[in-house]
Amino acid sequence: MSDVLAITEHRQGELRDVSSELVTVGSELAAQQGGALHLGIIGGDVDAFADELSLEGVETIHTVDHGDEFNHDVYTQATAQLFGAVEPSTLLLPNSVNGLDYAPAVASTLDIPLVTDAIGISRDGGLEVTREMYGSKVETTVAVDADVAAVSVRPAEWEPTTDAGDPSIESFDADIDEDAVKSTVTGFEAVAGGDVDISEADFLISIGRGIEEEDNLPLIKDLVEATDATLSSSRPIVDNGWLPKNRQVGQSGKVVTPDVYLAIGISGAVQHVAGMKGSDTIVAINTDPNAPIMDLADYAIVDDLFDVVPALTDALE
Amino acid sequence: MKILVTVKEVAEAEDDFDIAGLDIDERYLEFDLNEWDEYAIEEAVQIKEDGDDVEVVSVTIGPERAEETIRMGLAKGVDRAIRVWDDAFEDAGMLDPKTKADLLSAVVEAEEPDLVLTGVQAGDDSFGATGVTLAESIDFEWGAVVNALDLDADAGVASVHRELEGGIEELTDIELPAVLTIQTGINEPRYASLRGIRQAQSKPLDLHELDDIGLDDEALESPLSRTAMYEPESEGDATVFEGSAEETATELASLLRDVGVVEG
Numbered sequence A: 001m002s003d004v005l006a007i008t009e010h011r012q013g014e015l016r017d018v019s020s021e022l023v024t025v026g027s028e029l030a031a032q033q034g035g036a037l038h039l040g041i042i043g044g045d046v047d048a049f050a051d052e053l054s055l056e057g058v059e060t061i062h063t064v065d066h067g068d069e070f071n072h073d074v075y076t077q078a079t080a081q082l083f084g085a086v087e088p089s090t091l092l093l094p095n096s097v098n099g100l101d102y103a104p105a106v107a108s109t110l111d112i113p114l115v116t117d118a119i120g121i122s123r124d125g126g127l128e129v130t131r132e133m134y135g136s137k138v139e140t141t142v143a144v145d146a147d148v149a150a151v152s153v154r155p156a157e158w159e160p161t162t163d164a165g166d167p168s169i170e171s172f173d174a175d176i177d178e179d180a181v182k183s184t185v186t187g188f189e190a191v192a193g194g195d196v197d198i199s200e201a202d203f204l205i206s207i208g209r210g211i212e213e214e215d216n217l218p219l220i221k222d223l224v225e226a227t228d229a230t231l232s233s234s235r236p237i238v239d240n241g242w243l244p245k246n247r248q249v250g251q252s253g254k255v256v257t258p259d260v261y262l263a264i265g266i267s268g269a270v271q272h273v274a275g276m277k278g279s280d281t282i283v284a285i286n287t288d289p290n291a292p293i294m295d296l297a298d299y300a301i302v303d304d305l306f307d308v309v310p311a312l313t314d315a316l317e
Numbered sequence B: 001m002k003i004l005v006t007v008k009e010v011a012e013a014e015d016d017f018d019i020a021g022l023d024i025d026e027r028y029l030e031f032d033l034n035e036w037d038e039y040a041i042e043e044a045v046q047i048k049e050d051g052d053d054v055e056v057v058s059v060t061i062g063p064e065r066a067e068e069t070i071r072m073g074l075a076k077g078v079d080r081a082i083r084v085w086d087d088a089f090e091d092a093g094m095l096d097p098k099t100k101a102d103l104l105s106a107v108v109e110a111e112e113p114d115l116v117l118t119g120v121q122a123g124d125d126s127f128g129a130t131g132v133t134l135a136e137s138i139d140f141e142w143g144a145v146v147n148a149l150d151l152d153a154d155a156g157v158a159s160v161h162r163e164l165e166g167g168i169e170e171l172t173d174i175e176l177p178a179v180l181t182i183q184t185g186i187n188e189p190r191y192a193s194l195r196g197i198r199q200a201q202s203k204p205l206d207l208h209e210l211d212d213i214g215l216d217d218e219a220l221e222s223p224l225s226r227t228a229m230y231e232p233e234s235e236g237d238a239t240v241f242e243g244s245a246e247e248t249a250t251e252l253a254s255l256l257r258d259v260g261v262v263e264g
């Protein structure tokens, strides 16, 4: 009853990074709880995945050989059964898009509390989870008054574990009720192709909701022209249909690593940052000195983009 | 066919704010319709417009203040609205996804919708869990982070795209009745017309207290409680250019030249 069970993630034949990050947070937590870390691998090439995840800090890997890809009904059932067998005090799940699709169902089936999108977890007596609110402007701690709980973990928040370990690998025979599987994954589709590949650019000028209206876009396009940069954006600009999908930077868009990423009127939400934090030099223009993007920026101008951008275009022409 | 849309009024913090106790001081909060719910409302209204005999009902857990936001939904084409609130909420702790799902389950039981649309997450606390928790509680099928929806009501199937990471979408068929959590960008939310706003004033907006939905104070007990809120320590060490727009722009221009991404 002091163990940790973490469920890993894979897609189209590959483990997702969050899996080895879960090993890091899971083994830290297991040590605090005085228990062991168990990993669950559900579906896909479970033996190959188990080999890859034989990492330091993992005591046991449970493989559930059922299906190739993620299906939330299968994952919910298999996770609940693994939970019953391992009897952990904390269940860790990824706060990925697929995590959003089954973590709440698992917690609800097991009737245990769920705290999502953790950026910190500790158990000193009770379980305490750190998470953000108000678009990353504040952090909060949430105390969980229960012996057993589920926590979903923010991807890319913990370092991955890379050192090899020697866990025992056990095949777990989950009893999946196929009648309760009422959703079918029929395929995958890659979106966001097209004329430009923003991930190839050396200099990205990226625009966010601070631009306010589509009619203001020429202001940015003038700057892009003057600098020979490539134009990209945060999600709302694409959602609004002002720029095509292939211009979107972030979790559900492109991951970019230019020499310079100039973020104009972008707050720096976690899903945006996921796509640009690897840029060499990050520059932010934002009226809000506390915007989360400022934590990432190497250079910043705290001012109105409608004043700074035309001045910058002038200075560069 | 009946569609239930969950609608939350969310708080947004101003640039400068103070924290009072466990939350941002209300003076620095602005309240608005949750961005994701705006897309869920639009999706429901479009299904109504494309089909015959579709009713769209919205449900909001929120204080009286939320009625203005609820009326926005009515003005955009929602037929009627339910607001769940009770004096007991004033002293309640954290409304976690499970607590909200219990409240919403009671409404689902009374309304018997074929489809429930929620937003992927609320912009303020970003739990992203209420919709799927609700689905599991009421024994509906579900799909999270849906950015395309093709409904075949006769066959009882929703064919959806789920937006995964890295520009990949998963194509999934989901049996109805179902809860779908709607992602931004799935449609183009309309602005309310003047006529819509006028009509909204006379559309039903019913208050349901705990008693009315067969629950009592116990429904508000949650194992989760917020114990602290603080501004994260800035990890940044940005060089901030100071001065007028012309001055800062000049400094940035020479930086860009130094780095070598612009010529000159």
Ligand SMILES: Cc1cc2nc3c(=O)[nH]c(=O)nc-3n(C[C@H](O)[C@H](O)[C@H](O)COP(=O)(O)OP(=O)(O)OC[C@H]3O[C@@H](n4cnc5c(N)ncnc54)[C@H](O)[C@@H]3O)c2cc1C
Pocket: A097, A135, A207, A208, A209, A210, A211, A233, A234, A235, A236, A248, A249, A250, A251, A252, A253, A254, A264, A265, A266, A267, A268, A269, A270, A271, A272, A275, A285, A286, A287, A288, A291, A303, A304, A305, A306, B120, B121, B145
């Ligand atoms: C599952 C999921 C996936 C997502 N995927 C992505 C993704 O791939 N990419 C992405 O970007 N987002 C993504 N998001 C959305 C993300 O959570 C944010 O909503 C989004 O990134 C916000 O965009 P923004 O910074 O442009 O807007 P906001 O957060 O509204 O920020 C606007 C900024 O502009 C500043 N500003 C306003 N006016 C001015 C002015 N005149 N001058 C200067 N500054 C000004 C403000 O201070 C603010 O900081 C995703 C969300 C979810 C739930």
